[in-house]
Amino acid sequence: MATATEGGSSGHVADISWQSPTVAYNRRSMSGFEEVNHYFRKAARIMDLSPRVERMLVTPFREVKVDVSITLDSGELGTFIGYRVQHDRSRGPMKGGLRYHPTVDMDEALGLASLMTWKTAVVNLPYGGAKGGISVDPATLTPRELERLTRRFVQQIHDIIGPQTDIPAPDLNTNAQVMAWIMDEYSRMHGFSPAVVTGKPVDLFGSRGREEATGRGVVFALEEYLKDAGQGEVRGKRFAVQGFGNVGSWACRFLHERGGRVVAVADAGGGVQAPDGLDIPKLIEHARTGRRVAGFPGADAITNEALLVLDVDVLIPAALGGVITESNARDVRARLVVEAANAPTTPRADEILAERGVTVLPDIFVNAGGVTVSYFEWAQNIQQFTWEAERVEAELQRHMREAYATLARVARERKVDLRTAAFIVAIGRVGRATVLRGV
């Protein structure tokens, strides 16, 4: 089944079959929420925000924790906890994924919800930020149990979500089928409401181009940067990509189509490398059937650790959070890091990369293609008008181009890195909307 997420999950390569959860935040010194707020404060200081406004913008609008107990197929009771954090709603309905993963808790949801507030503002979508999910390993449940769990969750949160309130989307271990169940359950209670979730199957009011949107957006983001920095084009450049799920595999396909040489790819089962470039269409086929990249004929093995410090032009982390840390940032040899994953670089590593002159294209811009096409899906649902794939692609490119132009201008004017510029742009937009609406 095709999957399209605003924060994780597979499609292109490994259609979700409720595999054991893979992507999670690595354990690190700061919590996810503290990390986001660290970057927020760095930008807020430059903007001279008053401590009160700062506190108001950082404080989540609502945090919800619900019991989602269900009867398991065995007849026993399965007890699970669901979360939904709604971070900010000043610029529109709140938007963000739902993940089914054992690490889901309030802090993880807080960090990711706040990231969504800033991400939607960076690409100027009329949304605020939200995130949530259920603390569960979906690999331990049958499809019928997952459906019951999903419907139970909707029953518990239906009064705080809605097409004009909070619009969930897939994330880690949730997919288009889960979104279809959410739409159906919510519609039973509130009447026909396709716009209550995005990332739905194309046959059920989903958008064309949603599945590949994040990977496509990653490559658009990179191209804008290369053009602006006078560094030519993708063709001929050497890439190392960590993660070969939805984001990584689509990004690799688009890089390959443009003549980029993807010389190393890794997933949870290890990696493969080929100095002249991997044959990406064949690797996608190999990973689809074998569910991992390891063992790809004609390529040598490489570990995830070695991939991150490989001698390439561009490093693209597209799997885990917190993989570039204080302990390996000095060894990164790429001159450009494109953050396709959410929060792959810890704040300390970010400083080390900056000291070493390595440019980082930040996650809140780079991987915003997914939520951007979710916005197109929502707009199509509301208008009851379907866009062609070409229109989706062209509008996505326009959004990424305009977002980059703004970031680059602010980075130059303020003499800051692109991440700080992204936060300055986002905080400015959210702050102005908040003030104009009145507290």
Ligand code: NAD
């Ligand atoms: P996915 O589940 O489809 O794929 C994840 C990939 O990471 C898989 O190839 C998996 O094997 C690999 N992986 C897992 N653990 C690993 C490990 N320990 N070492 C190396 N590789 C490992 O997820 P996705 O949708 O591609 O998301 C990837 C990242 O992109 C996540 O950080 C997610 O939050 C972020 N993101 C995704 C989207 C989207 O639309 N899918 C949007 C924004 C951000």
